[in-house]
Amino acid sequence: MKPSEDAPIACGLLISDVLHEAGLPAGVLNVVTNDRADAAEVVSALIADERVRMVIFTGSTEVGRAIGVQTAQHLKPAVLELGGKNALLVLEDADVDCAVDAAVFGSFMNAGPICMCVDRVIVHRAVAEQFTAGFAARVRALPCGDPADPGTAVGPVVNAGAAQRVAALVTDAVAREARLAAGTGQVEEPGTLIRPVVLTGVTKEMRIYYDEIFGPATVIHVVDSVDKAVTLANDTPYGLTAGVITENLATGLEVARRLRTGIVHINDQSIADEPQAPFGGVKSSGYGRFGGQAGAEAFTDTRWITAQTSGHAHYPI
Incomplete structure (x- = not known):
C-alpha cells in the first residue's frame, strides 16, 4: 500500500496498525511512504517489481492514466478508481424536502473531497425555485470550522493547495457571471477552510462545468425535461x-439505465459504498471493479485444472 503523500497516516499507517492488531500476519501488508518528489519513481518501481501481480489505484484521472500505461507495459491487470463529476437528478415529481436532504449530504459530506460527491444538481424547472431556495438555506446554515468539534458539519480540506484550487474554480465561474446562492468561495483561516458554495447559472465556458470540484462546492442546473436532465448528466x-x-x-429505473455511470442510486444521493457491491466507474472514472x-x-485469476482419475488418456498419434 502506497498512501497519498497528503495523508500517509490516515490512509496507510493507521490502517496497517489496525489490521496488525486484528491478527494480520507480519509481512502480508506492506506500507510504503514517500516524499511527493519521489512519487513517480516509487510507483514505477512498485509496478515493475515481479512480486507485484496486480495494481489497484484510487486517485486522480491524470495519475490513473499514467499507471494504466505502466501496468499495460508489464502486462499486469489494474483496477483504476478515478475522478467523478457526479450528478443528482431531481425530477418533476420529486419530494423536494427529500431532494434537499440528499443534496446537502451528497455535496458536502467530508467537506466535498470524495470521488462520489455530488458536483452537480440537475433539477426540473417545475421544482427548481423551491429546491434552490431550500437547498441554499440549508447550506448557508451548515456549521463550519474545527473538525474536532462534534457540531461541525463541514471542516477544512486537506491542504492549502486543495483549498486554493476550489476557490479558483468558484472565482472563475463568478467572473463569468455565475451566481452565488450560498457561500463566497473565499479561503478562510487556517488557509484550508472554504464555507460551502452553491452556484447557479453555470455554463460550459466556466471551468467548474467540466472540472471535478473535489471540495465544498456544487452547481445547480435547471432543465425542462427528463431527456435534458439525462443529456446534461x-x-x-x-x-x-x-x-x-x-x-x-x-421512471427512476428508466433514467438510471440511460446514465453512463458505473453506479446509480434511485431516491438517494450519489455517495454509497458497500463491500458486497461492485464499485467502479466508466469513461475517465476508470475501469475494473x-x-x-x-x-x-x-483480485484472482481463473484457472483450469484437469485430472485423469482412471486409465490413460487416448491420443491420436
Missing part, C-alpha cells in the same frame, strides 16, 4: 456515480 468525461430523486420507481463478486474476480 452524461455531458462529462467522467462516469462514476449518480442519484435520481423521483416518486416513480419505473472492487467489492462483491466483481472484486473477487478482479
